[in-house]
Amino acid sequence: xxxxxxxxxxxxxxxxxxxxxxxxxxxxxxxxxxxxxxxxxxxxxxxxxxxxxxxxxxxxxxxxxxxxxxxxxxxxxxxxxxxxxxxxxxxxxxxxxxxxxxxxxxxxxxxxxxxxxxxxxxxxxxxxxxxxxxxxxxxxxxxxxxxxxxxxxxxxxxxxxxxxxxxxxxxxxxxxxxxxxxxxxxxxxxxxxxxxxxxxxxxxxxxxxxxxxxxxxxxxxxxxxxxxxxxxxxxxxxxxxxxxxxxxxxxxxxxxxxxxxxxxxxxxxxxxxxxxxxxxxxxxxxxxxxxxxxxxxxxxxxxxxxxxxxxxxxxxxxxxxxxxxxxxxxxxxxxxxxxxxxxxxxxxxxxxxxxxxxxxxxxxxxxxxxxxxxxxxxxxxxxxxxxxxxxxxxxxxxxxx
Ligand SMILES: C[S@@+](CC[C@H](N)C(=O)[O-])C[C@H]1O[C@@H](n2cnc3c(N)ncnc32)[C@H](O)[C@@H]1O
Numbered sequence: 587x588x589x590x591x592x593x594x595x596x597x598x599x600x601x602x603x604x605x606x607x608x609x610x611x612x613x614x615x616x617x618x619x620x621x622x623x624x625x626x627x628x629x630x631x632x633x634x635x636x637x638x639x640x641x642x643x644x645x646x647x648x649x650x651x652x653x654x655x656x657x658x659x660x661x662x663x664x665x666x667x668x669x670x671x672x673x674x675x676x677x678x679x680x681x682x683x684x685x686x687x688x689x690x691x692x693x694x695x696x697x698x699x700x701x702x703x704x705x706x707x708x709x710x711x712x713x714x715x716x717x718x719x720x721x722x723x724x725x726x727x728x729x730x731x732x733x734x735x736x737x738x739x740x741x742x743x744x745x746x747x748x749x750x751x752x753x754x755x756x757x758x759x760x761x762x763x764x765x766x767x768x769x770x771x772x773x774x775x776x777x778x779x780x781x782x783x784x785x786x787x788x789x790x791x792x793x794x795x796x797x798x799x800x801x802x803x804x805x806x807x808x809x810x811x812x813x814x815x816x817x818x819x820x821x822x823x824x825x826x827x828x829x830x831x832x833x834x835x836x837x838x839x840x841x842x843x844x845x846x847x848x849x850x851x852x853x854x855x856x857x858x859x860x861x862x863x864x865x866x867x868x869x870x871x872x873x874x875x876x877x878x879x880x881x882x883x884x885x886x887x888x889x890x891x892x893x894x895x896x897x898x899x900x901x902x903x904x905x906x907x908x909x910x911x912x913x914x915x916x917x918x919x920x921x922x923x924x925x926x927x928x929x930x931x932x933x934x935x936x937x938x939x940x941x942x943x944x945x946x947x948x949x950x951x952x953x954x955x956x957x958x959x960x961x962x963x964x965x966x967x968x969x970x971x972x973x974x975x976x977x978x979x980x981x982x983x984x985x986x987x
Contacts, residue, residue, distance in 0.1 A: 661689070668693030673748035677728050697747035701726045705913055707746050707753060709733055710826045714913050718834040723882075727832070727840055730910040733825045735940055737861045776810030776934055783818035790934040791819045801928045803892075804942070808933035822931050822942045826855045832916050833954070837972035839884055841954050842916040848949040854926060857888055857914040857941040859907030867904035874908065883908075886915040890941055892930055903938060914943065917955055922977040924956030925949050959983040 664687075672680060672693050684694030702725045704713035709731055716726040730744050731753070744753045782788035790807045807819045815823060829845035848854065862870065867887060874885035886907040893900050907915035917926065927946040930939040943957065956973065960983045968981040 664689040665693065669749060672697045673745035674743055677724060698725065700747040700749075701728075705731070705832055706733075706826070707731050707744075709753070710912075712826075712829050714826070714830050714832060716832045716834075716840070720834045720836050722836055723834060723839075727916075729908075729915070731912060732858050732910050733912055734823075734856060735858050735861055735905055776808060776812060778812045781818075782807055782811075782813050788819055801930055803930040803932065803939065805932050805934060808935040810935045821853050822856055822940070823933070826913070828852065828854060830855075830913060830955075832913060835918075835972075838918045840916045841918045841956075842913055843954050844949045844951055847951050848945045850945050850947050852945045854943045854945060854955065855912060855914045856931075857905055857907065857911075857917075857928075857943065859886065859888070859905040859911035859915065861938060862887075862904045862906050864902055864904060867906065870906060870908070886911065888941065890930065890939070892939055901939075903941075905941065917943070917957060918973070919959040919971065919982055920956035920973040920975055921958065921971060921979050922973070922975040923958045925953065926955055926957040928957055 668690050672683060672690070675683060675697075680694050680697060684691045702716045705716060705726065706714045710733065718725055728746075731746070746753070777788050777790050779788045782791060788807070790805055790811060792805045804822075806822060807813050807817050811817070813819070828848060831843050831845040832840050833843045835841055867889065871885070871887055874883055874887065877883040878885070888905045888907070890903045890905065891900050892903065905911075923946075925946050926943040929942050929944055931942045932939045943955070949955070968984065971978055971980055971982045
């Protein structure tokens with residue numbers, strides 16, 4: 587929008603918002619019922635029996651009416667525009683827009699409060715609110731939301747904080763789209779069970795202890811299976827089914843907390859983000875390190891190593907949730923291993939595993955959810971750890987790339 591155009595909108599918006607659509611209509615109603623003297627062409631005086639003044643016909647009233655209607659329509663248009671545009675803006679642009687006129691300021695405040703109320707943008711079963719008791723930062727963290735991991739950026743922008751239906755998120759089948767030629771060459775095929783919950787019947791299901799980094803691994807039904815999303819062997823494919831919240835800590839930044847009691851073994855969430863190659867992961871880690879020295883960036887690039895059964899090879903999976911991912915990107919590190927158990931989950935027919943979190947023990951409402959970021963290896967630029975556990979080593983584990 588040009589400068590002049592913007593100013594024009596500002597002036598119109600300010601005036602119209604002050605008048606208000608209802609106020610304008612009410613004024614128009616009064617015009618027709620009482621016909622105040624001020625509108626009489628003779629400059630006033632009594633209008634006996636509420637009759638029309640001489641020389642002042644219905645067309646004059648219609649003219650006044652249509653002007654009033656136009657103003658109220660413009661006000662409605664401004665509000666409509668604000669609702670369409672503002673949810674697409676990242677915080678700096680939203681704040682710039684809110685300073686242009688009163689309608690935009692009101693609309694921007696509404697967008698912000700809807701963002702604070704649900705980090706998941708209506709894409710999960712329950713809203714996941716931001717809670718900031720510290721006031722040391724903006725009231726929410728801005729990122730694009732994806733319920734599941736994906737292999738290429740699905741969209742460069744996404745509305746957040748609007749009142750319309752939620753944005754479309756990547757779905758579990760996008761994982762399978764990233765897959766291997768194995769499925770195409772029919773090396774894997776899905777199950778055809780009548781009921782996959784009967785373990786000995788379904789070839790897809792199974793839990794194996796000690797996968798990558800000492801984690802367990804789990805197999806679930808996949809894209810080639812005949813069962814649907816309701817299948818009992820797709821626990822991790824239905825998104826987050828428990829109540830969570832994101833709480834700000836002065837030392838650790840945002841952290842994910844339980845907002846209900848969670849039982850040991852319960853599925854919490856997947857670590858959703860973008861699958862990147864190791865070369866790209868190295869490039870990004872380097873860039874995030876550089877940025878961290880000048881800005882408050884909080885990188886969320888996780889490297890998972892899965893040791894293959896032969897013991898000789900290892901599959902490395904890099905998941906970057908720094909800018910696009912789900913709320914697992916807020917899970918902080920704990921030196922004692924935390925209360926979450928990381929499990930590698932592979933959908934039948936998929937080559938790449940997904941990293942999923944289950945409750946490692948019973949968790950009370952309000953408790954922070956944490957896990958161990960891995961073996962602590964001191965890097966040159968080590969970051970201090972504030973997990974506040976007895977076992978704390980004093981610095982965060984970090985990946986040697
Ligand atoms: C995956 S993010 C976790 C969410 C992050 N706290 C935020 O505000 O976005 C990882 C970053 O969180 C911070 N962090 C995580 N665990 C921490 C801990 N125990 N002590 C201090 N900082 C921690 C570090 O800045 C780390 O680079």
